[in-house]
Amino acid sequence: MKKHIYIYSPSGAVRDKAAFKRGVARLELLGHEVEVDEAALSSFQRFAGDDETRLAAIHRAADSGADLALISRGGYGLTRLLPDLRYKKIAKAIDKGMLFVGISDFTAFQTAVLAKTGAITWAGPALCEGFGVGGEPDTLDGHTHGEAQVPDDIMEACFDEVLSGQGEGAGWRQHRVPAGDTMDSPNRVIHNAVLWGGNLTVLTSMLGTPYFPEIKNGVLFLEDVAEHPYRIERMLTQLLHAGILARQKAILLGQFTDYKLTPHDRGFKLPSVINWLRHKIKTPVLTNLPYGHVATKVLLPVGASTDLSIEGRDALLVWGHL
């Protein structure tokens, strides 16, 4: 089904323009009408244009009447804009059916929109890393795209389901718990919990501000890239000490990728952090949610009411039709 997709750049400047073009071509190949924002390829310092330019781009996306507004890429730049976003306009567009989709720095937008309006947005791919694969690796912006030759099947299927209004949930299998570590996720079903979260660094960087939503009995999902486990632990500690984690019904850890352990770690690693966290809270901590800075990922509705069932290593998140 042909849909109208609006591409815009609220965060970092697009350096890999070939990936951008491939992404647009891919969405067109899938049968969609792709509209590219006039400032999508703007550049000011590390940003996709100065603050006014990026704000205007977000508001044009909201005004576009598109079925789905997709960020070109993440990076950094949204947190600075949060006081000046026109939340009512954005919520109105969402209320009319617009799907806002993005990842990474986009967590700032999603979290703030949820805090200010309660409106639902989607954690999912960005254009370049999700649909722009297929070329030579590009390292100018610190990430590599294009190692795969075609976009990931599962991501594209989830994207299509959400775009056509048929996405209903996501299931996955958790990692095995290392011998000796704590496994504290007995079988259970959690009903009507608000799903929220995104990038751990970005989410944590909003704690204590008016853009952090007060969600109790929610299901919080987290992912990150290029953050050492001690930094992941320090951020989880902040959420823990702020009372956020214990207030949730479940914590879903997605993919934490692209970090380097050092000789100084001497056995301290990501499973150490997970085991530590499981000792600190009674809230179940699930692993291996297929979401993060990886090719194979699901789309997740931030702010939606969900059911979560846990049976052994298998987990199923269901939000029904939204």
Add this chain to the structure above:
Amino acid sequence: MKKHIYIYSPSGAVRDKAAFKRGVARLELLGHEVEVDEAALSSFQRFAGDDETRLAAIHRAADSGADLALISRGGYGLTRLLPDLRYKKIAKAIDKGMLFVGISDFTAFQTAVLAKTGAITWAGPALCEGFGVGGEPDTLDGHTHGEAQVPDDIMEACFDEVLSGQGEGAGWRQHRVPAGDTMDSPNRVIHNAVLWGGNLTVLTSMLGTPYFPEIKNGVLFLEDVAEHPYRIERMLTQLLHAGILARQKAILLGQFTDYKLTPHDRGFKLPSVINWLRHKIKTPVLTNLPYGHVATKVLLPVGASTDLSIEGRDALLVWGHL
């Protein structure tokens, strides 16, 4: 004057044992009695012993009756311990005259002690990086010590002043403001403002928790190491949006070192961040405070009432005898 100095390790494991020994020898050479905590060289994963070990070390330091308790090094590990610190014991030791001195991860201790008790601690050197210089560079723990052959004069003089109860303040000259950027620190004198702060990453990682002090009309000092300017800006944005920065009488930026700009930055750099911040708040933002992960640094009383005078590029912070 011979003083009793207690060395302990509340954070990361000491890998550079030669620097540790040199530091102890240096303090002894300066005429002091140095007592080394029994767990000062403990190691568990990346930590100086497990949580119980490090907690016990902190409490032994408080019980030691020493004139000054100095951390061996920073690293990571204090935030995990905050709920279990015995704040009354620590405040009592401080009330009896004990000086707690440290840097980096130690900011978590200092900030929490200030929030929970109002007691004054000192931002200053750690044993290894401050007094243990003089050997071959060691990179196992990600930092290099020992490039200089003797400890820094100014740091040692400040340390001696504080130890003998004669430290009264610190003066410095700010960086020139780049042409075209904002200079918003007109001459003024600020009286009776609480001095607080430390490592930006560690301080920010306590926002939203019970360990973050509510200080209005204070003078907030910040430093960091190995954090890219966009990350520094993201943290400052968090403090800004939380209302912390505008509530202060002045922001003192210390030394931000050891980060790498990338081609993607395209002119975005630390002065860009400072200029941006000066446009966001009316609070004066001063630069070049001689404090941070550098050899030449002053000691600063966290929690003390201070006067700050600004005259052109010159700044003077005075706390009198404490």
